[in-house]
Structure formats: structure tokens, C-alpha cells
Amino acid sequence: MSQKVGRPADPHAKIDLLRAAELVFVEQGLDLAKVEDIAARAGRSKGAFYLHFEHKEDAFRQIVETMLARLADCIDAESAMSKQGAAAVFEHWLAKDVEIFEFVWQNRGVMRLLLEGGKSASFAYMMDEFAERSRANMIRFLQWGIEEKMFRVDLDVELTSLLVSGAYDRVARQVVRQDTKPDLAKLFANVQKVLIAGMGSPSSARLLDAPVSKRGSR
Amino acid sequence: MSQKVGRPADPHAKIDLLRAAELVFVEQGLDLAKVEDIAARAGRSKGAFYLHFEHKEDAFRQIVETMLARLADCIDAESAMSKQGAAAVFEHWLAKDVEIFEFVWQNRGVMRLLLEGGKSASFAYMMDEFAERSRANMIRFLQWGIEEKMFRVDLDVELTSLLVSGAYDRVARQVVRQDTKPDLAKLFANVQKVLIAGMGSPSSARLLDAPVSKRGSR
Amino acid sequence: MSQKVGRPADPHAKIDLLRAAELVFVEQGLDLAKVEDIAARAGRSKGAFYLHFEHKEDAFRQIVETMLARLADCIDAESAMSKQGAAAVFEHWLAKDVEIFEFVWQNRGVMRLLLEGGKSASFAYMMDEFAERSRANMIRFLQWGIEEKMFRVDLDVELTSLLVSGAYDRVARQVVRQDTKPDLAKLFANVQKVLIAGMGSPSSARLLDAPVSKRGSR
Amino acid sequence: MSQKVGRPADPHAKIDLLRAAELVFVEQGLDLAKVEDIAARAGRSKGAFYLHFEHKEDAFRQIVETMLARLADCIDAESAMSKQGAAAVFEHWLAKDVEIFEFVWQNRGVMRLLLEGGKSASFAYMMDEFAERSRANMIRFLQWGIEEKMFRVDLDVELTSLLVSGAYDRVARQVVRQDTKPDLAKLFANVQKVLIAGMGSPSSARLLDAPVSKRGSR
DNA sequence: TATGAATGAGCGTTCATTCAT
DNA sequence: CATGAATGAACGCTCATTCAT
Structure with missing residues (x-):
């Protein structure tokens, strides 16, 4: 035996x-x-x-792949799209963000490596793939949100997904550098607010609906 | 002498x-x-x-510093804050964005190097410094915009500046990878729209004003 | 004990x-x-x-030594020198050659390794020792053959042993590379013929007896 | 300028x-x-x-190729086949041998490397090519010599060329190991004698013409 | 100033050998 | 005796930097 x-x-x-x-x-x-x-x-x-x-790169790949796989699990799992009502969706979205960034915080070492480009040419593709995937996710969510009247009907989905993922990216960069864990719940409640409501005051927002050529006609 | x-x-x-x-x-x-x-x-x-x-890094530093200095000039110069009226400000802001990204496009080789982490260690600090500076700029602009009633009074300036610079960052990353020059004017008009108006439909936006605990009408 | x-x-x-x-x-x-x-x-x-x-080389040495010992046995055993009459001697010599090369053929893997230098430094000495030994054998045989009037009385024993062992060497190299077993009996009957009779026609052979200075009848 | x-x-x-x-x-x-x-x-x-x-092997190749090229020049140049009369041919052949082995002696370091298999797998091909070439040379010479009645008409050209080149090989091995330069003229005069006349006494040589089966019938 | 030959520290990887179990 | 995980010396090659001219 x-x-x-x-x-x-x-x-x-x-x-x-x-x-x-x-x-x-x-x-x-x-x-x-x-x-x-x-x-x-x-x-x-x-x-x-x-x-x-096998070699140095092998170790690197294992580290990165493992982490991205877990992160992807975290992101994909049980979408907000199954929720009823904007409030529930936003709540779920918030919870999801907190969960994801909890993970990011736990793994801030490698996350930082990735977010800062791996400091290496040959692994950018991993981050790219991941980013592509996240963005596709977001695009689906935005489209669904528009149908559900949660988001503005005239929203430029492509562009918005780009901007939003960029915004999250930067938040992630910020978080992974922190020495103490930020209050994620508060942070992302605010993020949501800004994203949903935009920066503009109501009057500003209205202004944008006018064609560019007319704006300066004060 | x-x-x-x-x-x-x-x-x-x-x-x-x-x-x-x-x-x-x-x-x-x-x-x-x-x-x-x-x-x-x-x-x-x-x-x-x-x-x-002095050495290889010296040349790299000179190249990057030169470029960032020129970019900073581009960003700092003649602020939107001198303009009267939201429309004029937005218009100027848009023009500025186009100008900046024109520059980014022209220098997309080095910009890409920087944005993607230099494919190298130890030069992130340059990008960081630059980002810090841009963000300070933006914070000033946001504060001024709030005072001018252009932006929502309850805007979280710190966070918004982070999100917005992240969003621009991502747009930049996208632009420097393109093979053909995108229509910058159109692109940034849309960016502005999204940033100012946010993603949410009016009803969604209203919802966010309620405290979290009240949202679920359940 | x-x-x-x-x-x-x-x-x-x-x-x-x-x-x-x-x-x-x-x-x-x-x-x-x-x-x-x-x-x-x-x-x-x-x-x-x-x-x-003890180590890798130890295994190699054992393999080679074992094989060379067996080959040496094969070569030394029951000398042709005990035979009566040139015909019997030649016949025995031929049989011996065939036997030896039969062994060489059977062990062509290692033999080839040895003959081609072991693809490695520092083991030439084994082959050298073996060659030395074979040559000593051959010298004794040649001397005996001269006494027995089987070989020319003026034969340069040292040199001939060198040439003959070289010739056999080359035949061995050829044999160990073959994919199919050559007809050893035929091969060595021919070898014997060439060795004993030489290359020259009778007239050529006679020519050589004249001192060099006299050869050119010019 | x-x-x-x-x-x-x-x-x-x-x-x-x-x-x-x-x-x-x-x-x-x-x-x-x-x-x-x-x-x-x-x-x-x-x-x-x-x-x-380029790399270690490159240096090795240059050394070996240079030397083999020079040796090949030495061997190919002005063949004995243009001479009239066996005496002249033998004389020229002898002179050639002396010349070649003079060269071998001068370059005994590398020659030894080559003769002992380069102590390396990957360069055997160089020696092989060279050996092939020399042997082809010798085959031509033997055939011509047979036609010219210089060599026995029943000479097995293939086999003889093998044996002779083996014999020379061994002489070369011997020479390159010597510490003092041998008397090449004397050495090769003797080599020639042995090769041409063979080892056997006249009676032995005659014996070989009988078929094997009859030999033992004393 | 300008050149490009010369230098040598530096590192990834292999594999014979050792040793804890 | 057996095992195979662990060790670390060894070496080819690169390339930033120096320096003789």
C-alpha cells in the first residue's frame, strides 16, 4: 500500500x-x-x-491567472440584472462593487502589478483580456439598464462603458496604493451617485441638450 | 562666462x-x-x-519630462475658469480637451509607453506626478464650477476628480492605440455629456437622494 | 565475513x-x-x-571496461601462433577476425561511442590502452610470423603493426555505423588478402627494393 | 579622407x-x-x-574549417596521376605524404582534436566530410594505378582505400602525439613499402590465391 | 568632439549530487 | 536499501558603460 x-x-x-x-x-x-x-x-x-x-514567467503567469480568475468569478457571479426595481439593482450593484474591491484590497500587491502594466511588456495581454471582459459585462448591464428605464435612453453605451471602467480603474489604482483599507461601502455609494447623477447641476444638464452651435448664443 | x-x-x-x-x-x-x-x-x-x-534612463527621462511638460503647459494654460457662463465654459473645456488629446495623439508613442507602465519599472513616478498635477487642476475647476452653480452643490470633489481623471485616462489609453485619428471633437462632446448628465434617468437620479435605508420600498 | x-x-x-x-x-x-x-x-x-x-563517469567506465575486457579476452584467447603452417594460421586469423568483429557488431553502440571519441573528453585513455594492448599482440604475432617465414623478413614490425591496427580500426568504424550486419567472413578474407599481398603489382613491389636514389631511371 | x-x-x-x-x-x-x-x-x-x-561553436568551426581547408588544398594539389612511370609516381606520392604530414605536424593541436573525434558530437560531420573526400581521392588514385599496372589488377579498390586511409589515420594519430617531430621521409618510405608489398612473404602471398576451402589441405 | 573596441558584471537555467524520510 | 525533493555550482551570453585614439 x-x-x-x-x-x-x-x-x-x-x-x-x-x-x-x-x-x-x-x-x-x-x-x-x-x-x-x-x-x-x-x-x-x-x-x-x-x-x-518552468521558468520565471511561469510563476508570474500562475500568480496573475489565479488572481484574475478569482476576480472574474467575483465579477460575473449573479448579475444585478435579475433584480426588480432600480433601488434593488443599485443596491445590488453597490454590494457587488464593495465585494469586488474587497477582493482587490486583499490582493492589492498583484492588482497593483497588473494595474500598473505588469511593468512588463509580455503580460499586458492578460490585463487586456480581463478589461475587455469587464467592459463587455458593463455594456450588457448598461443596455439592460436603458431598457429598464434606469439609465438615460440617449446614453452612449460604448463611450459610457469606457469612461466608467476607466473611472473604476482609477479608483482601483487608488485603493491598491492605500496603506489602510478605505471605507468601501461609503466610497462606492458615492461613486454610484456621481456616475448616475453626473457632475452637472440641473441647468447645466439641460444646456447640453442644445446643439453645440447654439450654446454660445447667450 | x-x-x-x-x-x-x-x-x-x-x-x-x-x-x-x-x-x-x-x-x-x-x-x-x-x-x-x-x-x-x-x-x-x-x-x-x-x-x-548620463545613461539610458537619462535619455528616457528627458524624453518623458519634455513631453509631460508640454502636455502640462497645454493643460494649465488659460483656464476655463476665466469664462463667463456655463455654455462658454463647456465650450472652452471641450476645446481644451480636443487640444490636449490632439497632443496626445501626436505623441501617442511615448504616451502609450507611459500609460501602459513604461514597460519598465521605476518610471511610474513621472506619470504619477503628472496625474497628481492634473487632478489638482481638476479639483480647482470642480470647486470653481460648484461655486458658479455649474456643477451640483453636493458633488464630492475628491471622488469626482478621481473618477473623471480615470475616465480621461482610459480614453487616452484607447486613443493612443488607435491606428487612425479619431474624431476628437465628437468624442469629447459626448464625454462631456456623459460626465455632466450622468448615466441615470431622472427618476434614478432622484432615487439616489433618498438615504440608503429608505430605498428599498419593500 | x-x-x-x-x-x-x-x-x-x-x-x-x-x-x-x-x-x-x-x-x-x-x-x-x-x-x-x-x-x-x-x-x-x-x-x-x-x-x-559513484558518479556518472563511474557507470560509463564500468560499461566500457566490461566491454573492452570481453573484447580483449576475445582477442587474446588461443593465439594463432600455436598453429602449424601458414594456411592454418591464416585460417585461424580470419576466424578470429570474424569472431572479434562479430562482437564489435553486437556491441556497436558502445564501440561507436569509443571509436568516435566518446563524444566526451577524458575517456580516450581507455581506448588508448586497449589499442596499445592490441598492438602489442599484433607485434608479437608479426615477429612470430616473420620467424615462421610467413611474413617478409624485412618487415618493419613497429610500423606494420601501426598500419594494420589503423586499418582494422577504420574497418571497425565502418562496421559500427552500418545498419545491417555486413558479411564478415567475406570482408575479412579480403582484408587478409590486401594486407598480405599489398597493393603493388609484382613489378612495383620489385621496384621498391631498389634504393630511392636509383629508382628514377632518368 | x-x-x-x-x-x-x-x-x-x-x-x-x-x-x-x-x-x-x-x-x-x-x-x-x-x-x-x-x-x-x-x-x-x-x-x-x-x-x-558569434558563440563558442563559431570559434571552433573557424579553427577547424580553416585547418581542413588548408589540408585539403595540400592533399588535392597536383596529383601523382600526372607522372610517368611507377618510380616517378611513388616518388611523388612519398613527397606528398611528407608534405601533408609536415602540415599535420605543424597543426598537431587541432589535428589531434579532430582525429580524436572533436571530443564533441556536433562536429564529427566536418571530419567525416574530409575523410570522405580523401578517400574519394584515394579511390581515383587506386583505379588509375591499376590501369597503369602499378597496382594489382585484382585489388579491391573500395576495401583497400578504406584500409589505407585507416592506416594513414593511425599514423596521423601517432604523429600528432609525438613530442618531437619524426623523420617523415623515412617513415613514409617505409609506409609505402609495406602498403605496396604487403606483409606476406612470397609464399604466403601465393597461398592466398587458392580458394579458402583448399588452403588447409597441406 | 567623436568613435567603436573593449570590458565585465549580471542572470536564467541545468543537472550532478546529497539527504531526509 | 529506496526514493525523489532539495541543493547550488557552473556557464553561456548580453549589453551598459568606459576609454584609447
Whole structure:
């Protein structure tokens, strides 16, 4: 039954290495990170690193993919679109934002790496794919919201999705740099307000409906 | 005071080198760019490069700083705040956006490098500084706009400036990747509309004014 | 005296490993062969390898030494010198050649490795020792053959042994590369003919007896 | 006229490196030779090595190719086949051998490397090609010699060329190992004698003409 | 000033060998 | 005896920077 199994694999080895790798990648970026540093930080040998990863990029990919997959789960799951009534939708949307950014905060090391471009050419595609996916998500949501009369009928969906995801992006960048966890509930309640109501006062908003050429005719 | 001016070397050398460096940095990223390539592209020698720059990063810094300085000029110059009336302000704001993004488009190579993290560590700080500065600018503008009743009195200035600059950021990222120049005037007219009016339909907007606890009419 | 014999491990282990090692060495050469490959091919562990061999080179040496020892046995055994009459000697010599090259053919993998330099430094000495030994053998044979009037009395024994062993060497190299077994009997009958009769026509041979200075009848 | 040429290339650099490389390759074989050793022996930096060679193998190839090309020139030039009369041919052949082995002696370092298999898998092909070429040369010579009645009419050309080139090979191996230059003229006069006259006494030679089955019928 | 040859630190990866189980 | 995880020395090659001319 019991196979001769030799020195049993240290079950912490890979985890230690991944953790150390995350730290080093975050600090140095993929290209500048030294495998030796990673191994040393994990209290392992360089050889141990190559026992668990094909090469440096492999470790990076594993870290990033794992995190993005979990984030994607978080984002996709149970859409606000099933809710009845604007209030419920907004409430759910808010809760979702809080949940997502909770995750972002927990993983702020890698998230920061990703948001700042991976500091490396060859992995931008991961972030791009993810961004594409999120934006597609948002476009569906906006279209549904328009049909539900929750959003303005004349909303430019493409552009809005771009602006909104940009806005979230920046919030994420801000959050991942914070040393203390911000009050996410409050933060996103406000974000929602700004997004939904816009910046303009009622009079300003009305102004925009006039064609550009007429505006200056004060 | 320097008596001996003489022939100050080939006055084009540095310019040639900077131009070549920009191309190579954009193509390869800071880390992967080879000084030799830069020199060759400039039709100069490697030695000449070190006659004009301390080291590779120095050239990069000069390129980026120059560009950001010009962009900052573009942004700061003659503020919308001097205008009378919302319409005029919006018009000026729009013109400004177009102008800025015209510049961004012209310099999309380096801009892209910056926006995507330089494909390199350690230069994020430049972008950060620039972003900080732009955001300060925007905060001033928002505050002024609120006083002028152009923007909602209850606008969260800090947060809005964050969201808006994030939105612009993303638009910039989109623009620098395009192969053909987008219609900036149209683009930013729409951006303005979304920003000012928000996403929500009137009823939605009203809803947000109620305290969270009251929203669910359940 | 060792009291505890017990079960002396798997008695096949070393044999399996040697067999596998031979295959891998032949395929990859000493330097490029990986201990891991050898172990895997033998269906054993890397540790097992080091239980039986000091190090990689040790296994290689054992393989080669074993083979050369068997080949030496083959060569030394029951010399032609005991035969009566040139015909019997030649016949025996031929039979011996065939036997030896039969062995060479059977072990062409390792033989090739050796003949072509082991694809590796530092093992030439084995081949050298073996060659030295064969040549000594041949020198004795030549001297005996001269005494027996089988070979020319003026034969330069040293040189001839060199040339003949070189010739055999080359035949061996040729044989170990073949994909199908050559007709050894025919091959070595011809070899014998050439060696004994030389290349020259009778007139040419006579010519050589004249001193160099006299040859040109000019 | 005079171009700015920077630090002029040290004209000895490549030569020094080639010489050093030759030594190191001869001592260690291609695989075990360290670029660092080569550079150090040449009194140059590692970088200098890569200034002149693509990679280690490139240097090896240059050394070997250069030498084989010169040797091939030596071998091909002005064939014995143009001579009239066996005496003249043999004389020329002898002179040629001496010339070739003079060259071999001069280049005994690399020659030894080659003859012993390059101690490396990947360059055997060079030696093979060369050997093929030499043998083809010899086959032509043997055929011509047979027509000219210089060689026995029943000579097995294929086999003889193999044996003879093997014999020369071994002589070469012997020569390149010597510490003092052997008397090549004397050596090859003897080689010629053995090759032409064979080893056998006249009676032995006659014996071989009988079919194998009849030999033992004394 | 300008050149480009020369330098050498630096790093990813392999694999023979060791050793805890 | 066996196992196979762990170790770390070793090395080819690159390229930023220096320096002789």
C-alpha cells in the first residue's frame, strides 16, 4: 500500500515560493525580478524554484491567472440584472462593487502589478483580456439598464462603458496604493451617485441638450 | 562666462539621438531598448550617446519630462475658469480637451509607453506626478464650477476628480492605440455629456437622494 | 565475513541501470546523458543510481571496461601462433577476425561511442590502452610470423603493426555505423588478402627494393 | 579622407583569441571548454571573444574549417596521376605524404582534436566530410594505378582505400602525439613499402590465391 | 568632439549530487 | 536499501558603460 515515496515534498514549498514571487514581482516587475531573490525570500534554493515552475514567467503567469480568475468569478457571479426595481439593482450593484474591491484590497500587491502594466511588456495581454471582459459585462448591464428605464435612453453605451471602467480603474489604482483599507461601502455609494447623477447641476444638464452651435448664443 | 564656445559640436546630435531614442523606447520599452540601436538609428556612435546623456534612463527621462511638460503647459494654460457662463465654459473645456488629446495623439508613442507602465519599472513616478498635477487642476475647476452653480452643490470633489481623471485616462489609453485619428471633437462632446448628465434617468437620479435605508420600498 | 547478507536488494537493479546507461550514453554521449534519464529508463530512481555508482563517469567506465575486457579476452584467447603452417594460421586469423568483429557488431553502440571519441573528453585513455594492448599482440604475432617465414623478413614490425591496427580500426568504424550486419567472413578474407599481398603489382613491389636514389631511371 | 575611427581594433585580438581557443579546445574539447578560459588565456575579456565570434561553436568551426581547408588544398594539389612511370609516381606520392604530414605536424593541436573525434558530437560531420573526400581521392588514385599496372589488377579498390586511409589515420594519430617531430621521409618510405608489398612473404602471398576451402589441405 | 573596441558584471537555467524520510 | 525533493555550482551570453585614439 504505502509506496516508497522518498523525501516527501515540503507542502509549503510552492506556496512559499508563490508568496515570495508575488512580493518580488510587485517590487521589481517581471523583468527585473531575480529568481535568486525569489528563492531566497522563500527561504528555498534556486533549484526549488525550478522544481515548481518552468521558468520565471511561469510563476508570474500562475500568480496573475489565479488572481484574475478569482476576480472574474467575483465579477460575473449573479448579475444585478435579475433584480426588480432600480433601488434593488443599485443596491445590488453597490454590494457587488464593495465585494469586488474587497477582493482587490486583499490582493492589492498583484492588482497593483497588473494595474500598473505588469511593468512588463509580455503580460499586458492578460490585463487586456480581463478589461475587455469587464467592459463587455458593463455594456450588457448598461443596455439592460436603458431598457429598464434606469439609465438615460440617449446614453452612449460604448463611450459610457469606457469612461466608467476607466473611472473604476482609477479608483482601483487608488485603493491598491492605500496603506489602510478605505471605507468601501461609503466610497462606492458615492461613486454610484456621481456616475448616475453626473457632475452637472440641473441647468447645466439641460444646456447640453442644445446643439453645440447654439450654446454660445447667450 | 565660458569664453570658449567654439563650434559646439554637431548641434543636431542630441536631437537626432532623442528622436531615435523615442522610437526605440516606444518599440522596445525602456529595458529592452539597446543603446546601440538608438545610436545606430540616429546615425551616431554609441560614444555620442554618452556624450549627451548620463545613461539610458537619462535619455528616457528627458524624453518623458519634455513631453509631460508640454502636455502640462497645454493643460494649465488659460483656464476655463476665466469664462463667463456655463455654455462658454463647456465650450472652452471641450476645446481644451480636443487640444490636449490632439497632443496626445501626436505623441501617442511615448504616451502609450507611459500609460501602459513604461514597460519598465521605476518610471511610474513621472506619470504619477503628472496625474497628481492634473487632478489638482481638476479639483480647482470642480470647486470653481460648484461655486458658479455649474456643477451640483453636493458633488464630492475628491471622488469626482478621481473618477473623471480615470475616465480621461482610459480614453487616452484607447486613443493612443488607435491606428487612425479619431474624431476628437465628437468624442469629447459626448464625454462631456456623459460626465455632466450622468448615466441615470431622472427618476434614478432622484432615487439616489433618498438615504440608503429608505430605498428599498419593500 | 559480512554476517548480514539478507536480501541484497534487488539484484537486477544494477544490471537494469547499466543497460539503461548504455542506451543513454550511446544516444547522448557521456556529457549530454542525464542521470535522470538513465534512472527513468531503468525504471529506477535517481537515488538507486548513486547506490550503485559513484558518479556518472563511474557507470560509463564500468560499461566500457566490461566491454573492452570481453573484447580483449576475445582477442587474446588461443593465439594463432600455436598453429602449424601458414594456411592454418591464416585460417585461424580470419576466424578470429570474424569472431572479434562479430562482437564489435553486437556491441556497436558502445564501440561507436569509443571509436568516435566518446563524444566526451577524458575517456580516450581507455581506448588508448586497449589499442596499445592490441598492438602489442599484433607485434608479437608479426615477429612470430616473420620467424615462421610467413611474413617478409624485412618487415618493419613497429610500423606494420601501426598500419594494420589503423586499418582494422577504420574497418571497425565502418562496421559500427552500418545498419545491417555486413558479411564478415567475406570482408575479412579480403582484408587478409590486401594486407598480405599489398597493393603493388609484382613489378612495383620489385621496384621498391631498389634504393630511392636509383629508382628514377632518368 | 581619414575617417574618425575610434579606438582602433587591436589587430592581434582575433588571432590571440583563436590561438587561445585552439589550446583550450584541444585540452578540454568543445563542450568542456569555457569561453572564460579562452578569453583569459588570450589575455582578453569575455566580451572581446563575442566581438569576434558569434558563440563558442563559431570559434571552433573557424579553427577547424580553416585547418581542413588548408589540408585539403595540400592533399588535392597536383596529383601523382600526372607522372610517368611507377618510380616517378611513388616518388611523388612519398613527397606528398611528407608534405601533408609536415602540415599535420605543424597543426598537431587541432589535428589531434579532430582525429580524436572533436571530443564533441556536433562536429564529427566536418571530419567525416574530409575523410570522405580523401578517400574519394584515394579511390581515383587506386583505379588509375591499376590501369597503369602499378597496382594489382585484382585489388579491391573500395576495401583497400578504406584500409589505407585507416592506416594513414593511425599514423596521423601517432604523429600528432609525438613530442618531437619524426623523420617523415623515412617513415613514409617505409609506409609505402609495406602498403605496396604487403606483409606476406612470397609464399604466403601465393597461398592466398587458392580458394579458402583448399588452403588447409597441406 | 567623436568613435567603436573593449570590458565585465549580471542572470536564467541545468543537472550532478546529497539527504531526509 | 529506496526514493525523489532539495541543493547550488557552473556557464553561456548580453549589453551598459568606459576609454584609447
